[in-house]
Amino acid sequence: MDAVAGEIRAHSLTARVRKELRRAGSPHFVLDVSVEIPSGVTILFGPSGAGKSTLLDCIAGLLRPDAGRIEIGGEVLLDSTTGLNLSAQQRHIAYVFQTLALFPHLNVEANVSYGLANLPAAERRARVMEILAAFDVEKLRARKPGEISGGEKQRVALARSLVTSPRILLLDEPLTGLDAELKASILDDLRVWNATKQIPIVYVTHSREEVDALGERVIAMDRGQVLNEGTPREVLESPRHHRLAQAAGFENLMRGTVLDLREPDGVMCVRLGESACEIEVPLGHALPGSNVRVAIGAGDILLATERPNALSARNILEGKIVSMERRGSIMAARVDCGVKFAVHVTPGAVRALELQAGQRVWLVLKTHSCHLVED
């Protein structure tokens, strides 16, 4: 490698990968993407089955693409035109799996030093101790993975991957199943560690929370394709694809028909489903009469018990509460306005307005909370 001692160089990853997978019982899947990942955290976001893990496996050398080229900081790891294909053990890439894959028969220290077999014992020990301290798990070094908690396992898995001074770090949903606070503290440790190393980190997730906590850059994928990339705001707050909208947590996804375009106002009028509900949405690439999908976050809808007036919001729909259900700290209401909406309100609001099933209510939707999405 060309890293001069003491100098830290940022190496970006470029990968162009095509891989066909035949899975029994499902139509065959083609991953065909081209991504460029600079140093820092890049989130790979998309519904399950999007091909995110397949892409990571190709980058790590665990799966051989049918065609493509993978390069880190100028060094080529794979080039299908020349037949070059470095094996996983030659790539110096760190990869933390969703299952973490800690070796159950080795204690924490042996797990972490596994990747340092070529170093002299003294140096190996020093590096292991340093990384165990950085991830706050030095007290666990004699324990087996079966004897430590989920969050501790995640820290150990990160330490095991990073102790080898990898050129890039791949993380495949490594923090699923942890509570938010623990997640945040692990992500903080990771961010601190990478502040000095400056390597590209690819972070696969389908959790909005993690995107918001880490968010620098997002690449949205679905069905083996890159749909969109940019900041989390650009990619997730106005998803342009139906499945991405679903993955990004837009609870209301409805079909509609475009009635007319009001180009001077930058809006168009859409009738939802077969109902009489007509709403105004931002102007999109559609002609009157064409079918579109509209995504609306359940938390972006206001609920009123009387018909509101003198409001800037353009969409006010009358309906009836069908059901109310508590989900954690929110109350999820279903409201029938001809089409059914999911609406999230706070328990306090439910008490103050004395909301209950059967009640007549009005929904208020801002035009720009209604997102047009493609199939």
Place this chain on the structure above:
Amino acid sequence: MNTQALFLSFRLAFCVSAVLLLIGMPLAYWLAFSKWRGKFLLESVVALPLVLPPTVLGFYALVAMGPHGPLGKIWMMLFGSGLAFTFQALLLASVIYSLPFAVQPLIAAFEGVDPKLLDASAVLGAGRLRTFARVILPLSVPGVITAVVLSFAHTMGEFGVVLMVGGNLPGATRTVSIAIYDQVQSLEYAEANRMALVLLAISFSVLSVVYAVNRRVWTPWLAK
């Protein structure tokens, strides 16, 4: 008691287990991890001794190892003596006869190792040999013990193959099971009973080891 026969059986069983461990590991590794579509053929060959009558296996082994058989001829060329009715002949036939008892538990154990652990090992820079030694083998200890113990026990108890290939030469090929058969034939029931009891006790202890290991009585590190 016929300690000579008992000792011979132990010696044979020990040698068979050792040889099987040596050739069983790479064979089982290949059968567990190869992606070759035709590997079921080799799997069938390995499993054959489970279903073939020992006399059939013994018959072919005898023909192959006889003075006109291919193995017998090679042996004659290398060592200047016949192969049939020797301890070596017995060992060779027993290895084939007990092959599935060693290979199948090993395959099951190797296949039982979480493939993600193998991926993790590769990503951390370990080659196949190191991954085998540091991950697959330690996690397959119960399977290895099962393989050794089963091939040992199975060899201790075999009869038909020994009779076909080994004959009945005291000290060279007369194993416990043959000796018991002889004693019953000559109506020495008391002696036959003693030896049968010894064999029974050994088989029971050996199987207890296998089941204890597989119930994870002694391998707490595998407990979740």
